[in-house]
Amino acid sequence: MMQFLQTVGAFILALGVLVTFHEYGHFWVARKLGVKILRFSVGFGTPIWSRRFGADSTEFAVAAIPLGGYVKMLDEREGEVEEGERKRAFNRQTIAVRAAIVVAGPLANFLLAFIVYWLIYMTGVSGPRPILGVVAPEGVAYSAGLREGDEIVAVNGRPTAIWDNVLNTAIEAILDASVLELRVRRAEQLERDLRLDFSGLSVDDLSRGDFFNKIGFELVRSKIPPKILQVVAGEAAAKAGLKAGDVILKANGLVIDDWIRWVEQIRASPGQPLAVTVQRDGTVVQVALTPQSVNDDGRLIGRIGAEVFPPSQVTPPLMATERYSILAAAIRALDRTWELTHTTLKFLRQMIVGRASLDNLSGPLSIAQFAGESAKLGLSRFLEFIGLVSVSLAVLNLLPIPSLDGGHLVFYLIEFLARRPVPEAVQLYGQQIGLVLLMSLMGLAIYNDLVRIF
Secondary structure, three states: OHHHHHHHHHHHHHHHHHHHHHHHHHHHHHHHOOOOEEEEEEEEEEEEEEEEEOOOOEEEEEEEEEEEEEEEEOOHHHOOOOHHHHHHOHHHOOHHHHHHHHHHHHHHHHHHHHHHHHHHHHHOEEEEOOEEEEEOOOOHHHHOOOOOOOEEEEEOOEEOOOHHHHHHHHHHHHHHOOEEEEEEEOOOOOOEEEEEEOOOOOHHHHHOOOHHHHHOEEEOOOOOOOEEEEEOOOOHHHHHOOOOOOEEEEEOOEEOOOHHHHHHHHHOOOOOOEEEEEEEOOEEEEEEEOOEEEEEOOEEEEEOOEEEOOOOOOOOOOEEEEOOOHHHHHHHHHHHHHHHHHHHHHHHHHHHHOOOOHHHOOOHHHHHHHHHHHHHOOHHHHHHHHHHHHHHHHHHHOOOOOOOHHHHHHHHHHHHHHOOOOOHHHHHHHHHHHHHHHHHHHHHHHHHHHHHHO
16 A cells, blocks of 8 residues: 555656646746736646736646646637737737747756756766676677676767666667667776677567567676575465575575575466475475465566565675766756657657557556656656656657647747648647547557556
8 A cells, every 4th residue: 555655646746746847838938928827737627726826816726637737828719808918818929939938848848857867967876887697698799799797888989887878878779770889898808899789679679678688688686695584474485384594595406596586486486386495504404385376467476475584795786876077967967868859759750650569658557657666766766757757748749749739839830831820720620630649649558558557
């Protein structure tokens, strides 16, 4: 229950920040350009809170449906406007003023992403160092010359202090079906340059979580001794006779040298008997263990109900922190915001031309899940999530689809070229088509969410 509440809370907080920034962009520019604001609403539907402020008695509201928001401006197309107020009506403004107000929302989301990443890079973002673990001989990584223990120190000339840097560049390479230029450090030897070919991969491989298998390597990880802290009464471990303090040695003949390997073996064996060898008080003991089958996101995995013993000795943490000065962090934040924008546009193009599956679309349920998971990882990761979604929101709103900000900008461009406004009937018809398209995409995204969950 607590996890559910945390997920919902993180989702509402993230969405509230994203929507407020977007709508405040419209609001701030409209006010500066002399347009009267009637209502600023975060959320749709019936207001659950509202207050009026300012000389114009603008209503600020929080509505019941938190999936968006809007800024309602004075407009003669929506009702009678007093003679003295008409110059402040939105529809009376020049094309340039209207376009500036419309584009301000997406620009505010780009600004939010920049601010978020600026803060992240100034305070430092931590992650695993890009040191390779096992490299499969049949994978493209091995063919490129990568070996276990190699550390990727740069990709396409950019330093890679943490794994995130490698992955972000790899996503672009996968979308382009291109080659990554790697700078690799091996043990105490000099650095060397290698080329990793992504032409055989698609973004679907990445979204299905099959990236490491397709490339043929895994990241090295710190080993945690497979020593049991406690077992849960009534669960498979307790029924099999496993006890607190037991050290797992083997399972079906496979040597278990760290807790993660033990967890992988358990998860891969739902309902299957395992012959487990443990060390207990200096004595080797044989245990027959059958993991319980449980459903995890649509697939059966094994579970036994045992917790890891706090390790007294582990290999040194294979972590690093990426941190910059104020100015360097600002430059890096600009670069990251552009990188995300570019990647988002490429990804949309891949879906349009059919090179990426529509299964990659995520709806509010997946976004809520990601919000909760990022919040559990700490403030830095939660801010990264907000930055990523903020860029996505900005790009999507600029698409030339009626009902979106980009659709309005298209109408203004036509008005500028034709030297007369697009007929209201045409605009209304276009907005209806756009709304149907958006609702269809939202329906598909929610369907994808439900498939992932159940």
